[in-house]
Amino acid sequence: MSEPSRxxxxxRKLSRRKLITTGLAATAGVAGLGVAARIAQKYGxxxxxxxxxxxxxxxxxxxxxRLLTRHSLAREFSRSQISKPPFAxxxxxxxxxxxxxxxxxxxxxxxxxxGMVARPASFSLDQLKSYPSHTQITMLQCEEGWSYIxxxxxxxxxxxxxxxxxxxxxxYVVYFSIEPDTWESIDMADAVHPQTFLTYGMNGDQLPxxxxxPLRLRVPRQVGYxxxxxxxxxxxxxxxKGFGKGLGGASPEGGYAWYAGI
Amino acid sequence: MPLLQRINRYGFLRNRGRAAAISVDPPQGTAxxxxxxxxxxxxxxVRATWYHSxxxxxxxxxxxxxxxxxxxxxxxxxxLVRVTHWxxxxxxxALLVSGVEIxxxxxxxxxxxxxxxxxxxxxxxxxxxxxxxxPTGYGYVLPDANGWSRYLHFQAAWVVVxxxxxxxxxxxxxxxxxxxxxxxxADLSWREFSxxxxxxxxxxxxxxxxxxxxxxxxxxxxxxxxxxxxxxVIWTGLAMSPAFxxxxxxxxxxxxxxxxxxxxxxxVSLALVLFLLVHILMVWLAGFKSRMxxxxxxxxxxxMERT
Numbered sequence: 129m130s131e132p133s134r135x136x137x138x139x140r141k142l143s144r145r146k147l148i149t150t151g152l153a154a155t156a157g158v159a160g161l162g163v164a165a166r167i168a169q170k171y172g173x174x175x176x177x178x179x180x181x182x183x184x185x186x187x188x189x190x191x192x193x194r195l196l197t198r199h200s201l202a203r204e205f206s207r208s209q210i211s212k213p214p215f216a217x218x219x220x221x222x223x224x225x226x227x228x229x230x231x232x233x234x235x236x237x238x239x240x241x242x243g244m245v246a247r248p249a250s251f252s253l254d255q256l257k258s259y260p261s262h263t264q265i266t267m268l269q270c271e272e273g274w275s276y277i278x279x280x281x282x283x284x285x286x287x288x289x290x291x292x293x294x295x296x297x298x299x300y301v302v303y304f305s306i307e308p309d310t311w312e313s314i315d316m317a318d319a320v321h322p323q324t325f326l327t328y329g330m331n332g333d334q335l336p337x338x339x340x341x342p343l344r345l346r347v348p349r350q351v352g353y354x355x356x357x358x359x360x361x362x363x364x365x366x367x368x369k370g371f372g373k374g375l376g377g378a379s380p381e382g383g384y385a386w387y388a389g390i
Numbered sequence: 391m392p393l394l395q396r397i398n399r400y401g402f403l404r405n406r407g408r409a410a411a412i413s414v415d416p417p418q419g420t421a422x423x424x425x426x427x428x429x430x431x432x433x434x435x436v437r438a439t440w441y442h443s444x445x446x447x448x449x450x451x452x453x454x455x456x457x458x459x460x461x462x463x464x465x466x467x468x469x470l471v472r473v474t475h476w477x478x479x480x481x482x483x484a485l486l487v488s489g490v491e492i493x494x495x496x497x498x499x500x501x502x503x504x505x506x507x508x509x510x511x512x513x514x515x516x517x518x519x520x521x522x523x524x525p526t527g528y529g530y531v532l533p534d535a536n537g538w539s540r541y542l543h544f545q546a547a548w549v550v551v552x553x554x555x556x557x558x559x560x561x562x563x564x565x566x567x568x569x570x571x572x573x574x575x576a577d578l579s580w581r582e583f584s585x586x587x588x589x590x591x592x593x594x595x596x597x598x599x600x601x602x603x604x605x606x607x608x609x610x611x612x613x614x615x616x617x618x619x620x621x622x623v624i625w626t627g628l629a630m631s632p633a634f635x636x637x638x639x640x641x642x643x644x645x646x647x648x649x650x651x652x653x654x655x656x657x658v659s660l661a662l663v664l665f666l667l668v669h670i671l672m673v674w675l676a677g678f679k680s681r682m683x684x685x686x687x688x689x690x691x692x693x694m695e696r697t
Contacts, residue, residue: 185545273496274506383537389633
């Protein structure tokens, strides 16, 4: 009889072995996840809105895009591709303070920089314009689905951060608009990115008020709402917990993702 | 029935060799084992593990007398196929709902790089929008739902992509694509093909064989969805991400621009919805209960004659 050797092994025995293997694998998996979370935290791959039911997707998106796109440049276009006229999205009614500054030709407009910097400072528009001006012809795309291409003129944020001297423990730049409750933040990878501009001009002219003039932060690798209009204040920090609800911006507090590279 | 056997009934811990012998309710005595051991000639021995599904991976019921009229059950879909199928179903539903919500914020479509309220459209969907500025012709604006919709859309996308990768890797490893989805040689003649189409056009109920294996139209459709539509919808989706295309500009340049990618994403999604509707209709026509049972429990009843 040659068959008996092929009699199936007892299912119970096999299942026990399988159970032990599964248990070990599960333990290893959980431990692995813990280590992965540690490493991700260390290398700045965890977004401030990582908790909650959408935390998994957000963390995966932010971590993978950070790893893939830390130094990549947003696509630039030719002058002939500039949208004419550029579409200006709806803005909130302008505040009295804004109107007063506007009446004075924005000469009193100030951008203050504070937080983890060696030399906190306040810049007038003329001071910002005294730095070598840079241009980029990039697309602004809204999370709603529309988009336009414009030439943006300004000074890279990294230039101003160099002037004030960012401390080594800095991790985020939080930026505020003159409009109430309008603020966002970006990580240092985006803050020192060569295309992240303090923008004061558009298509060869001043930046129109409808597009955030006199000063707008341009973050071309993220969608529109991270490009805050009417910029008045920057704070460099190592932790977003002290700002608002700790989610890193008005958009995440309003239910939108903190990281908007997608 | 002991717990492990109970679990085994659902095929997760399917033993090598013969699977379903353990799904037998009466206690298995030595006699029963011997009865099974040199297998009855009708039962094909297929080495099957938990991720396998084979028509021949069938049951050996060691009933005391073959006269006992027990309808046999046999495995139809492997645990891998069932689990990934239902995760995909859940994700697809989440992607569809959130995708519709996102479109509502700007139900206008364009071709090329850019498009907005000031530029001509390729086409518009005649629905109200959730934003004031969009000229829809409606006197009201729907509530903004883009926050949670975008969160949900990207999370579901991650889950479905990772599930798809698992399915692809295991499917290649187990020969699922070659065995279950690649059309059989015999199916590829025009006669077979046209008869399959004619049967579908007559809304004929599928025969017994189709409870065990896919027909040629099913195979081609599933392969098209898995290897053409899903990759396309992922590609066109990624091509809309400003950060992703900064690292891989070809993904959007090859499609003709960011707005073209958005329009294509919309059409591929429509194709997937069309597939879903036909898929549900077909399941309904073939017998909703039995097909659902096969995709949930992994087993389908064999008619008694086959025992």
